[in-house]
Amino acid sequence: MNNELSSLRVQDIGEQGLLERLQRFCPPEIIGDDAAVLSTEPGQSLVVTTDVLVDGVHFSELTTSGEDAGWRAVAANLSDIAAMGATPLGITVGLGLPGEVTVSWVEQLYQGMTQCLQKYNTSIVGGDIVRSPTTTIAISAFGQVDPSGVIRRNQAKVGDAIVVTGVHGASAAGLQLLLHPDFGENLSQSDRTILIQAHQRPKPRLDVLPILWEILDSHTPFVAGMDSSDGLADAVVQICRASGVGAVIERTQIPLPTQFDHWLTQEQALEYALYGGEDFELVLCLPKEQAYTFVQQLGEGAAIVGKITDGSTVILHDQTKEYPDQVLNLDRGFQHFHR
Amino acid sequence: MNNELSSLRVQDIGEQGLLERLQRFCPPEIIGDDAAVLSTEPGQSLVVTTDVLVDGVHFSELTTSGEDAGWRAVAANLSDIAAMGATPLGITVGLGLPGEVTVSWVEQLYQGMTQCLQKYNTSIVGGDIVRSPTTTIAISAFGQVDPSGVIRRNQAKVGDAIVVTGVHGASAAGLQLLLHPDFGENLSQSDRTILIQAHQRPKPRLDVLPILWEILDSHTPFVAGMDSSDGLADAVVQICRASGVGAVIERTQIPLPTQFDHWLTQEQALEYALYGGEDFELVLCLPKEQAYTFVQQLGEGAAIVGKITDGSTVILHDQTKEYPDQVLNLDRGFQHFHR
Numbered sequence: 001m002n003n004e005l006s007s008l009r010v011q012d013i014g015e016q017g018l019l020e021r022l023q024r025f026c027p028p029e030i031i032g033d034d035a036a037v038l039s040t041e042p043g044q045s046l047v048v049t050t051d052v053l054v055d056g057v058h059f060s061e062l063t064t065s066g067e068d069a070g071w072r073a074v075a076a077n078l079s080d081i082a083a084m085g086a087t088p089l090g091i092t093v094g095l096g097l098p099g100e101v102t103v104s105w106v107e108q109l110y111q112g113m114t115q116c117l118q119k120y121n122t123s124i125v126g127g128d129i130v131r132s133p134t135t136t137i138a139i140s141a142f143g144q145v146d147p148s149g150v151i152r153r154n155q156a157k158v159g160d161a162i163v164v165t166g167v168h169g170a171s172a173a174g175l176q177l178l179l180h181p182d183f184g185e186n187l188s189q190s191d192r193t194i195l196i197q198a199h200q201r202p203k204p205r206l207d208v209l210p211i212l213w214e215i216l217d218s219h220t221p222f223v224a225g226m227d228s229s230d231g232l233a234d235a236v237v238q239i240c241r242a243s244g245v246g247a248v249i250e251r252t253q254i255p256l257p258t259q260f261d262h263w264l265t266q267e268q269a270l271e272y273a274l275y276g277g278e279d280f281e282l283v284l285c286l287p288k289e290q291a292y293t294f295v296q297q298l299g300e301g302a303a304i305v306g307k308i309t310d311g312s313t314v315i316l317h318d319q320t321k322e323y324p325d326q327v328l329n330l331d332r333g334f335q336h337f338h339r
Numbered sequence: 340m341n342n343e344l345s346s347l348r349v350q351d352i353g354e355q356g357l358l359e360r361l362q363r364f365c366p367p368e369i370i371g372d373d374a375a376v377l378s379t380e381p382g383q384s385l386v387v388t389t390d391v392l393v394d395g396v397h398f399s400e401l402t403t404s405g406e407d408a409g410w411r412a413v414a415a416n417l418s419d420i421a422a423m424g425a426t427p428l429g430i431t432v433g434l435g436l437p438g439e440v441t442v443s444w445v446e447q448l449y450q451g452m453t454q455c456l457q458k459y460n461t462s463i464v465g466g467d468i469v470r471s472p473t474t475t476i477a478i479s480a481f482g483q484v485d486p487s488g489v490i491r492r493n494q495a496k497v498g499d500a501i502v503v504t505g506v507h508g509a510s511a512a513g514l515q516l517l518l519h520p521d522f523g524e525n526l527s528q529s530d531r532t533i534l535i536q537a538h539q540r541p542k543p544r545l546d547v548l549p550i551l552w553e554i555l556d557s558h559t560p561f562v563a564g565m566d567s568s569d570g571l572a573d574a575v576v577q578i579c580r581a582s583g584v585g586a587v588i589e590r591t592q593i594p595l596p597t598q599f600d601h602w603l604t605q606e607q608a609l610e611y612a613l614y615g616g617e618d619f620e621l622v623l624c625l626p627k628e629q630a631y632t633f634v635q636q637l638g639e640g641a642a643i644v645g646k647i648t649d650g651s652t653v654i655l656h657d658q659t660k661e662y663p664d665q666v667l668n669l670d671r672g673f674q675h676f677h678r
Binding site: 036083089140150 | 429482
């Protein structure tokens with residue numbers, strides 16, 4: 001990109017000019033009405049979620065490329081759709097922009113969003129662009145779900161196995177590597193890249209749903225679950241709290257990135273896995289037998305990490321007895337307003 | 340409200356504390372999952388729209404009460420739903436808040452949103468609250484519509500009558516009265532109140548849809564239209580541009596608030612009506628005969644203001660011949676980014 005193009009700012013071309021440039025990222029049929037019209041399949045319910053991302057809080061316009069910011073914003077929303085057991089129908093994008101933001105950053109943002117959306121066969125169906133002192137990205141995502149297949153947090157049952165669909169901690173480690181390059185000096189370049197990619201290009205686990213539906217039969221009760229966007233500990237505690245149950249998590253069963261092996265201490269690794277967040281895996285509670293089949297079919301990274309118990313405590317247990325039992329709660333890892 | 344309560348700030352109670360307080364504005368069944376699940380009726384399509392409102396650009400947290408900001412934000416989104424011919428299913432609210440904002444302002448915002456939503460039998464179904472240097476309200480609204488009854492901009496046909504569902508200019512006049520109290524010194528207090536209310540509490544015209552469906556029969560082609568949120572001139576020009584047609588608007592047929600009568604000059608009144616915006620009426624194009632019945636049944640304020648012509652020009656015509664013909668275009672009234 002030449003300098004002239006990349007230094008063009010939003011205030012130079014105005015809202016209308018920007019809209020015209022961004023229309024190529026949207027399906028042509030959606031442009032020009034007060035709202036978008038989407039079809040849902042007969043018998044399906046609508047699933048709706050929304051996220052707001054703010055420059056300086058959730059990303060930095062100076063240090064996050066537009067593409068990465070766009071991909072991550074979309075991935076987080078599609079992960080919420082996956083966490084409900086739903087298939088995406090589209091997203092809307094509300095954008096607040098200072099006039100000084102470069103047009104090229106905004107185009108990259110849409111590029112990143114579109115890349116992620118295309119991977120999951122969906123698209124931008126509407127939006128709004130307004131002037132704001134702070135770059136703000138508000139995304140709403142829509143999906144459809146068979147009402148009998150909705151995954152909710154409050155349906156975990158005593159005896160259920162707790163499944164995670166992949167490794168945890170990679171995203172948090174990737175972020176640390178970006179913030180403190182020295183931190184990973186004994187990591188190979190490829191290991192470093194893998195962890196940074198996990199942070200910059202997280203993958204919503206929409207792909208696990210067809211596998212899950214295949215395994216569940218009409219006799220299987222509802223599956224409980226959510227995504228691990230705020231960390232694995234948060235997900236398990238939230239599910240238990242909503243379902244009125246407890247859980248035991250086996251410390252040694254938590255799947256970690258192989259890149260952690262000769263790099264982090266056990267404590268550091270567990271810290272990232274439990275509290276790091278943004279791995280965007282699914283944490284699902286289902287009967288043991290189906291859980292085994294499910295994990296086998298998912299392959300690498302997927303694991304049964306524990307089971308649902310009666311009571312209301314979530315315990316981190318070590319079967320090697322090296323560490324004493326620990327109680328997990330929301331005090332850590334939860335995103336406070338004043339953070 | 341006592342001073343202690345009203346001086347409590349968001350940073351004093353954190354995101355979690357704020358969420359707990361705001362949950363009373365949401366139906367209990369929607370709280371606690373990654374996304375909301377809504378049912379659409381069989382055979383209906385989904386309609387989706389989104390708006391972003393920014394403190395200092397679209398409202399002022401210092402001079403706009405939370406209730407008015409909330410009502411207006413919801414009304415604008417429900418107006419987009421109405422403009423598509425759809426019935427609302429719910430909204431999501433994404434909120435960016437500086438820590439210094441008072442909890443009471445945020446609660447009033449939700450109060451105002453809820454008041455407007457309840458009037459139209461709908462509710463908040465999801466949301467996100469994040470820290471931001473700038474108070475930002477991102478609303479997405481969802482509705483359902485019979486696919487054969489979608490109102491689009493691109494369906495106006497030569498010969499159609501152009502109907503407006505109510506008076507234009509009241510909202511812009513109300514805003515001027517708020518900004519410059521002297522401006523309305525020869526207005527009665529009640530006239531002043533009516534205009535200010537039109538600005539602070541606009542009403543999305545969801546109520547006109549059942550009347551419209553009643554009048555249209557299976558032989559009537561699609562109705563074209565949109566709302567007049569950016570002014571009457573903008574609406575007519577947008578419809579004509581999308582439909583590849585022109586229009587003649589009769590200057591004397593544009594319904595004005597009676598409060599303008601002994602207050603504004605004809606030019607001022609027309610300026611507000613054509614370019615003021617935010618009246619949130621519907622501008623609809625339909626065959627003459629049905630248009631007459633429709634306007635009659637709507638009653639006060641509704642009017643046929645012109646007709647669709649071939650060509651591509653939108654002309655403001657004066658049947659009294661006092662004023663020469665004028666061409667209307669998007670250059671005025673359109674909201675530029677650098678405004």
